[in-house]
Amino acid sequence: xxVKILICASxxxxxxRGASLGPDAIRISSVNMLYNLFNQVPTEEIKTQxxxxxxxxxxxxxxxxxxxxxxxxxxRRMCKAQMDGFxxxxxxxxHSNAAGFFAGFREAYPDKKLGxxxxxxxxxxxxxxxxxxxxxxxxxxxxxxxxxNRENQLKPIKPEVIKNWERxxxxxxxxxxxxxxxxxxxxxxxxxxxxxxxxxxxxxxxKYYTPDVLHKKGAxxxxxxxxxxxxxxxxxxxxxxxxxxxxxxxxxxxxPVKGGLTLDExxxxxxxxxxxxxxxxLEVTEVNPLLDKENKMANAVVDILRESLVVESx
Numbered sequence: 001x002x003v004k005i006l007i008c009a010s011x012x013x014x015x016x017r018g019a020s021l022g023p024d025a026i027r028i029s030s031v032n033m034l035y036n037l038f039n040q041v042p043t044e045e046i047k048t049q050x051x052x053x054x055x056x057x058x059x060x061x062x063x064x065x066x067x068x069x070x071x072x073x074x075x076r077r078m079c080k081a082q083m084d085g086f087x088x089x090x091x092x093x094x095h096s097n098a099a100g101f102f103a104g105f106r107e108a109y110p111d112k113k114l115g116x117x118x119x120x121x122x123x124x125x126x127x128x129x130x131x132x133x134x135x136x137x138x139x140x141x142x143x144x145x146x147x148x149n150r151e152n153q154l155k156p157i158k159p160e161v162i163k164n165w166e167r168x169x170x171x172x173x174x175x176x177x178x179x180x181x182x183x184x185x186x187x188x189x190x191x192x193x194x195x196x197x198x199x200x201x202x203x204x205x206x207k208y209y210t211p212d213v214l215h216k217k218g219a220x221x222x223x224x225x226x227x228x229x230x231x232x233x234x235x236x237x238x239x240x241x242x243x244x245x246x247x248x249x250x251x252x253x254x255x256p257v258k259g260g261l262t263l264d265e266x267x268x269x270x271x272x273x274x275x276x277x278x279x280x281x282l283e284v285t286e287v288n289p290l291l292d293k294e295n296k297m298a299n300a301v302v303d304i305l306r307e308s309l310v311v312e313s314x
Contacts, residue, residue: 003311004086005043006077006101010070012052012063013096013136016254018290020050023091025289025298033299035306041089046077050093058161061128067136068168071100075172078104082280089309090283094254095124098239098283099140103171105237105281106179112234114180116144117226117273119188119266120241121257123197128161129153130196137254137286141185143169146178147204152196182206184233186226188269189214189244192257211259219265223272235280238273240266242286242297249300252292263300270308282309 011019030037048070056062078101081088090101106114118124118141125141128134130149142149146169157165169177187208193201201208207229214222230236243253246260261269274282284305287297 001087002085003041003089004081005038005041005089005091006046006081007043007091008046008048008070008074008097008100009050009093010048010097011050011093012066012070014094014254014286015133015135015137016288016291017051018288019093019254019286021289022093022285022287022298025287025295026091026284026301029295029298029302033302033306035302037305037311040311044077044081046074048073056134058128058158059134060131060155060157061136061139061161061165062134064128064136064161064164064168067096068164068171071097071103071168071171074100075103075107079107079172082108087279088281090281092283092285094137095120095239095241095285096136096140098285099143099168100171101281101283102144102237103179105235106176107172107174109235110174110176113184113232115184115186115230115233115236116180117186117188117230117236117238119239119244119269120190121192121243121260122241122255123187123190123193123201125197125200126194128157128165130194132194144179145182145204147200149196149200152199154196186229188222188226189261191259192255214265219261219268220272223269227272227276230276230278233278236273236276236278237281237283238270238279239283239285240270242284242301245300250292250296252288252295252297253286254288254291255286263304266304267308270304274309
């Protein structure tokens with residue numbers, strides 16, 4: 001099955017500047033490390049407003065209007081790529097974009113059983129009702145689940161935020177919500193969640209692996225266990241946030257958290273996931289070279305991809 005690279009460098013959902021430079025940093029590293037990935041497969045850049053130029057209108061969901069329109073555009077391009085028969089390799093600025101990419105995934109396969117493997121230090125399952133920061137890169141999973149978590153509401157929400165939140169949950173022509181269900185999710189390496197997020201995971205009975213569990217089982221065994229879990233699924237999307245990696249590798253991401261994956265563990269996970277029969281898409285997100293030295297995070301990503309992916313076999 002042919003592969004297509006999709007790039008969306010928007011960092012509007014992030015709390016720190018610099019993630020919009022991540023895809024280019026990865027491209028530069030691939031050249032320096034003699035990895036011919038970007039010349040090997042067709043590449044399409046989804047052009048959007050990358051930076052939040054003004055003060056956020058709403059503190060509970062910063063730049064939600066702009067992010068809603070960005071996700072609508074991402075959704076259309078992702079849907080087309082999948083409908084054209086491509087598997088997709090995605091390089092994204094911040095993690096809020098994942099909601100748009102998976103929306104397109106759902107649009108392409110509206111009646112299929114879809115799963116998602118979320119490799120991340122964070123749960124990203126806040127809503128405007130619960131987010132302490134209002135940064136929307138902490139909300140993509142709640143968007144996909146159509147989850148408000150009003151039981152743990154922290155602050156009052158303005159009617160216009162609610163209107164746009166309902167809109168963003170229904171991204172896509174079909175306006176499908178939820179786009180997946182709790183049993184369709186497996187979190188890998190989560191370790192830094194607020195109380196509201198842990199309560200949501202437990203209430204919804206979402207499957208997850210903390211670093212302690214992963215290290216004890218081993219990455220290869222964990223990956224095989226997850227592969228078996230998703231055997232009944234028609235298609236699987238893998239989201240790889242680089243903050244899942246331990247900061248000893250690099251601090252070139254906006255939210256580094258100790259206790260993360262080693263390079264070998266990340267390679268073992270992605271080797272297994274990208275060889276699953278129902279694997280359709282891999283997203284790499286939140287590389288921030290402004291917080292890095294000598295482009296170490298992008299180099300680490302290229303190292304992982306070069307040893308994990310066999311693009312010709314996709």
